[in-house]
Amino acid sequence: MKESVENLNFAPALTANLGLMPARRLTAQTALPLRLTLSIVVFLALTASAAVHYVDMNSTNPTPPYMNWATAATNIQDAVDVALGDDEIVVTNGLYATGGRAVYGTMTNRVAVDRPLTLRSVNGPEFTVIQGGRLPDTNNGDGAIRCVYLANGASLMGFTLTNGATRAVATTGEGNGGGVWCESPNNSVVSNCLVTGNFAYYLGGGAYGGMLNNCTLNTNTAKGYLGSGAGACGGTLNNCTLNGNSAEWDGGGAYESTLNNCTLNGNTTAWEGGGAYGGTLSNCTLNGNWAAWEGAGAYGSTLNNCKLNSNSAAWEGGGAYDSTLNNCTLNGNSAAWEGGGAAGCTLNNCTLGGNSAAISGGGVLSSTLNNCVVYFNTCADGANYDSSSALNYCCTTPLPTNGIGNITYVPLFVDTNGWANLRPQSTSPCINAGTNALAPTGPDLDGNPRIKGGIVDIGAYEYQTPVSRISYAWLYQYGLPINADTDTADPDGDGVDNYHEWLAGTDPTNRFSSPAQLMIVPSGVPPSVIVLSWSTNAVGFTLQSTTNLDSSAVWVTNSLPPVIICGQNIVINPVSGPRQFYRLVH
Numbered sequence: 001m002k003e004s005v006e007n008l009n010f011a012p013a014l015t016a017n018l019g020l021m022p023a024r025r026l027t028a029q030t031a032l033p034l035r036l037t038l039s040i041v042v043f044l045a046l047t048a049s050a051a052v053h054y055v056d057m058n059s060t061n062p063t064p065p066y067m068n069w070a071t072a073a074t075n076i077q078d079a080v081d082v083a084l085g086d087d088e089i090v091v092t093n094g095l096y097a098t099g100g101r102a103v104y105g106t107m108t109n110r111v112a113v114d115r116p117l118t119l120r121s122v123n124g125p126e127f128t129v130i131q132g133g134r135l136p137d138t139n140n141g142d143g144a145i146r147c148v149y150l151a152n153g154a155s156l157m158g159f160t161l162t163n164g165a166t167r168a169v170a171t172t173g174e175g176n177g178g179g180v181w182c183e184s185p186n187n188s189v190v191s192n193c194l195v196t197g198n199f200a201y202y203l204g205g206g207a208y209g210g211m212l213n214n215c216t217l218n219t220n221t222a223k224g225y226l227g228s229g230a231g232a233c234g235g236t237l238n239n240c241t242l243n244g245n246s247a248e249w250d251g252g253g254a255y256e257s258t259l260n261n262c263t264l265n266g267n268t269t270a271w272e273g274g275g276a277y278g279g280t281l282s283n284c285t286l287n288g289n290w291a292a293w294e295g296a297g298a299y300g301s302t303l304n305n306c307k308l309n310s311n312s313a314a315w316e317g318g319g320a321y322d323s324t325l326n327n328c329t330l331n332g333n334s335a336a337w338e339g340g341g342a343a344g345c346t347l348n349n350c351t352l353g354g355n356s357a358a359i360s361g362g363g364v365l366s367s368t369l370n371n372c373v374v375y376f377n378t379c380a381d382g383a384n385y386d387s388s389s390a391l392n393y394c395c396t397t398p399l400p401t402n403g404i405g406n407i408t409y410v411p412l413f414v415d416t417n418g419w420a421n422l423r424p425q426s427t428s429p430c431i432n433a434g435t436n437a438l439a440p441t442g443p444d445l446d447g448n449p450r451i452k453g454g455i456v457d458i459g460a461y462e463y464q465t466p467v468s469r470i471s472y473a474w475l476y477q478y479g480l481p482i483n484a485d486t487d488t489a490d491p492d493g494d495g496v497d498n499y500h501e502w503l504a505g506t507d508p509t510n511r512f513s514s515p516a517q518l519m520i521v522p523s524g525v526p527p528s529v530i531v532l533s534w535s536t537n538a539v540g541f542t543l544q545s546t547t548n549l550d551s552s553a554v555w556v557t558n559s560l561p562p563v564i565i566c567g568q569n570i571v572i573n574p575v576s577g578p579r580q581f582y583r584l585v586h
Contacts, residue, residue: 050086053079057094075099076111088118097131100145104173109149116153125160125194132164140201140224141168152184157191164198170225175202182210185235190215204233212237222247229255237262251277259284273299281306295321303328305445317343325350326440329460331419339365347372348440351422351460361386369394371434373411373459393435395458407473423461427482430458431466433473470502478509516541516584532571536564541584543571549581
């Protein structure tokens with residue numbers, strides 16, 4: 001042993017890779033440390049690199065552990081079973097319809113990825129298919145086979161998953177996810193996959209859980225006990241398309257999921273939420289979805305910067321029902337009963353046009369709208385909104401009696417032909433006409449800053465280059481021009497420019513209407529009264545007082561009415577009791 005160690009030499013290439021000294025003869029004194037060092041290096045090299053296993057359904061010499069194409073496995077499960085965590089399995093073209101493994105109960109998965117590894121195809125979903133097993137008559141039931149089970153930390157890339165189904169039981173592990181069942185909502189990842197023609201008895205006909213990136217989910221079905229989420233249930237979907245999925249209960253496209261930059265087309269439900277039920281949708285398009293009851297586009301969801309077009313409900317809420325919508329457009333949606341655009345919703349900075357209902361609320365029904373455009377909708381009773389809706393700082397007609405700050409001017413969209421472009425024209429009365437207090441956070445529907453010019457616009461789109469800081473609706477009201485000079489102009493010659501007249505709520509065309517300035521002068525020695533005065537040109541102002549200025553202050557209208565003397569409103573109050581603070585309110 002000593003002789004063999006003493007005569008051990010390392011080739012120059014190996015020593016260079018290991019960072020050792022150039023090749024030399026070793027002695028017994030140097031052999032042990034070097035042997036230990038070499039063992040550590042070799043051990044680290046072995047543990048740092050994951051193995052790659054290969055699958056080819058046409059392989060003629062499948063030999064474990066399937067480390068090259070010549071010895072590739074013929075079915076995917078065999079390769080998974082010999083792999084370790086962090087390994088990669090590469091699959092070439094073919095229809096993979098053999099093999100399988102149960103993870104929960106007796107529910108068989110065609111491929112059970114039960115460890116954190118990567119399973120990917122060579123050429124993508126067009127050429128690589130994992131096929132489950134639907135039953136001939138019922139689709140779901142004992143003997144049905146799900147396409148894929150995916151463990152926490154596992155990833156699946158570039159496959160078509162089709163013909164999967166579940167057992168006919170309302171349990172998570174065996175009744176959910178006919179196409180793919182993911183153990184983790186965020187750490188089981190499915191990418192670039194086509195999930196089509198799968199069934200689930202309970203939840204998630206196409207996919208249950210997981211994070212899905214750049215996937216397409218088509219014609220999947222949730223049919224059975226409370227069958228919901230035909231496309232997907234309980235996961236996060238990024239840049240995905242959900243087409244033609246059908247739920248027997250809720251959520252034709254998605255159920256209680258998070259969707260970002262997704263498109264939901266032509267999904268249906270026998271109950272609620274044709275496109276989506278619950279969950280949060282951001283920057284999504286919901287088009288042509290249908291619900292037999294309520295919320296054809298979305299039901300019980302939060303929608304941010306979304307477009308809801310041509311969705312149809314057989315009852316209420318063609319676009320959305322019982323949802324919160326921020327910076328969204330709702331166009332061409334319909335309800336066979338009430339609330340063509342939305343019903344029972346809260347809408348902030350949304351634009352609704354071309355929606356219809358048969359009975360009541362062509363635009364909205366029983367909803368609260370802030371900074372919204374609700375125009376060009378149709379219905380026999382309440383074309384744009386019904387009497388139970390509250391509108392604040394909205395552009396609609398007729399002028400609502402339930403709410404404040406509303407205008408009735410035509411909104412002046414760029415193009416209403418087919419609702420092609422609902423952005424405001426440069427002279428739209430909706431520019432700067434909303435209220436910042438009710439504006440949603442984040443960008444507008446185009447991804448631009450939500451507030452330009454100081455005040456938020458009405459509607460889903462913010463005009464980015466306003467020439468005035470003033471509400472364009474206010475300029476319309478007084479017949480003032482919309483140009484770069486209008487803010488500093490003083491058409492009534494009262495010494496107050498248009499911008500400050502707008503801030504004060506006074507008439508810029510009437511020199512006798514000007515902003516109020518309250519003067520307070522003590523009288524007597526020591527003072528026994530105070531004299532409060534303001535110009536009669538400040539029309540519509542009321543004097544109020546309070547005893548404190550904290551957040552709970554209660555302002556009370558002065559009990560003594562003003563007396564007009566020499567163009568001034570005069571009020572004389574005694575100096576007695578607790579100290580008083582005064583203000584003028586319009």
